[in-house]
Amino acid sequence: CTHYLFIIVVAVNSTLLTINAGDYIFYTDWAWTSFVVFSISQTLMLVVGACYYLTFTGVPGTATYYALIMTVYTWIAKGAWFSLGYPYDFIVTPVWLPSAMLLDLAYWATKKNKHSLIFFGGVLCGMSLPLFNMVNLLTIADPLETAFKYPRPTLPPYMTPIEPQVGKFYNSPVALGAGAGAVLACTFAALGCKLNTW
Numbered sequence: 001c002t003h004y005l006f007i008i009v010v011a012v013n014s015t016l017l018t019i020n021a022g023d024y025i026f027y028t029d030w031a032w033t034s035f036v037v038f039s040i041s042q043t044l045m046l047v048v049g050a051c052y053y054l055t056f057t058g059v060p061g062t063a064t065y066y067a068l069i070m071t072v073y074t075w076i077a078k079g080a081w082f083s084l085g086y087p088y089d090f091i092v093t094p095v096w097l098p099s100a101m102l103l104d105l106a107y108w109a110t111k112k113n114k115h116s117l118i119f120f121g122g123v124l125c126g127m128s129l130p131l132f133n134m135v136n137l138l139t140i141a142d143p144l145e146t147a148f149k150y151p152r153p154t155l156p157p158y159m160t161p162i163e164p165q166v167g168k169f170y171n172s173p174v175a176l177g178a179g180a181g182a183v184l185a186c187t188f189a190a191l192g193c194k195l196n197t198w
Helices: 002-026 028-057 062-083 096-109 114-139 143-149 173-197
Strands: none
Touching: 002 028, 002 062, 028 062, 028 096, 028 114, 028 173, 062 096, 096 114, 114 173
């Protein structure tokens, strides 16, 4: 019973973090920086809970189920915010699901090897989520339309960043988010697995 309650608590808290991390669309002056930071937070919250749930049950597929729980919680919470007049542009599509499927795949393909889940699954999840997140952002939510529809105070000149050289690899938010996410997700995958060894 304690384990199942813990899964619910982790799912709720990770959903709350991802909802609050989703408003990078407002930070038009810092859009790429925010995208990188928030994509990493999405990845880490997904991977720690999914790996915990996956190794707890030992059944490939439960990581995807965990991502589905997060998605439904987010739809409900963002739906409530939408009714209050906030935009409903972030993660309308379930972008966590394909990354969680890669965790399940790594676990299943290596015959339930926990270390493979940590290294292979962590890297795959960390590298894929920023990519899916950017696809979601480009196809579902238009940042400029949202920014004009929901204006916010502009930043003072000394806080306005220099425009990045978009197109250069080292300034690509997807590449930077995927690189950092791939490294950090392994650590959080290990943490998720470790939580089962109390």
